[in-house]
Amino acid sequence: MTQTADRATLPEGGKARRVYLLLRDEIANGLHAENATLPGEQRMAETFGVSRVTVRRALDALSQDGLIERRAGSGTTVRLPPAQAQPIAADFTTLMPQLVEMGQSTTARLLSFSYGAAPDHVRRAMGLGQSARVQIATRVRSAEDRPFSHLTTYVPADIASNYSEGDLATTPLYHLLERSGVTIDEAEQSVSATLASPDVAEALGVSVGSALMSLRRVVRDVNGRGVEYLAALYRPDMFRLDMTLSRVGEGSARHWRPRIGADVPEDGG
């Protein structure tokens, strides 16, 4: 999960590609230390449940990516690429991506924009009525022209009508909402993981079937009304949710408390 794009030339949905993705993931996650020798091709073929030829094709691709080095007789060793791009870190406690630290800036591209009925699960989560109309916007956010997140937001139509399509590209959504007279009170969010479907995969420049981090967030106003529903997908190699906790209290009351991050500009991505 290190390369900007999947430059391997393996058949899109084939087994070799699947093995390639798994191995690349393992290497990126530090499961195989640098300069460590991987298990032999025969061994790998058994663990992955494929033939040696298939493993071999995957290794060919990894080798081409510069992630491994193979020497006949001695084996295959892991070689981390010289310039591994650091993933963008977002502070889970403040919803703020730490972009300034790395001198990075992000741009958003609008994929689709429409008004319509809210999907069932969105309605339920936001506490909207059966026939509630919402603005649905899908954007892809990139850092240095490398896309890292796929965002779909649902905003009740009456609120969304207070800002323009152009505002979305320039101003953080929370500012737009608060400018629209909404008093934001709280947000519930939950993180999980999912597979990249064809459309998302294309938008994010990853292989279909690769792992993505998913985040759902419901933002409510002081009346408990849902004012925004966010369904976000992130490339795990380019984005991370971080959090620091402190151990406080004494004796049996000792427990964890989140440490609030430093102040950095807000951002919706």
Added chain:
Amino acid sequence: MTQTADRATLPEGGKARRVYLLLRDEIANGLHAENATLPGEQRMAETFGVSRVTVRRALDALSQDGLIERRAGSGTTVRLPPAQAQPIAADFTTLMPQLVEMGQSTTARLLSFSYGAAPDHVRRAMGLGQSARVQIATRVRSAEDRPFSHLTTYVPADIASNYSEGDLATTPLYHLLERSGVTIDEAEQSVSATLASPDVAEALGVSVGSALMSLRRVVRDVNGRGVEYLAALYRPDMFRLDMTLSRVGEGSARHWRPRIGADVPEDGG
């Protein structure tokens, strides 16, 4: 992502299975509302880049799982299974899974246990010396006999020697550490996503190549010394990280602050 195990009888690494996993994921994530009709088989074949026969095989499996209902002429509709098990929710701010609420209890099974040299990235993260020896334990945690997390912990050998292998099964690790004279000060954690490798997939009862949530945590004592490194993998259909934030402050200083969860017993899983 609803079934306990992948009961589909599709060739393990085949394309049909890949499509099956993707569609199941989409349905589980609410991307297709209940009773919504899916795109036609021909259409799906195009979006997934496979033949219609392959899509058909995937749909056969979904149908067998009871996730969809097909009617010639009208199309294929989504049917959520009657008893969808609620995922376990863990509070990210307190590191406490909310198990009590749902009357659930977890059990841990030890997969491997050893002492040895720490892998490179673990050493770096914990700030240990080149030749530091650590205790490495891999456990699978289950709720009601359904495995949901795969945990690997690294603890410096001198600390780990203060408790027994049996203690690990019964007592939360933080209590063991603090009983060993360690004063825990802070923890850094980060969340991401990854693919299920064959060994993890087997332990968690999922398909190889399905999406997993991954969590890395480094726990430090008051001297900044790493006392625990946790690499955890979670089934996204059975586990979720939740967090509630409050919007506080006035004007331009308005920002988010995490809301601390209710008090529930601690747990390492």
Added chain:
DNA sequence: CTAATCTGTATTTTTTGTAATACAGTTATT
């Protein structure tokens, strides 16, 4: 030196996926 283990290469066989075609059920339109 020898044996074991590794990657590299080539060939054949088997499995899997694809494409094409015809058919049948449903729905909306004419």
Added chain:
DNA sequence: AATAACTGTATTACAAAAAATACAGATTAG
């Protein structure tokens, strides 16, 4: 009621991918 345009169903012949097998060259451990 007929029809057109969708849907899923089924079977076929064909192409592509993967598996199985065998063996050659490189390297390391004993």
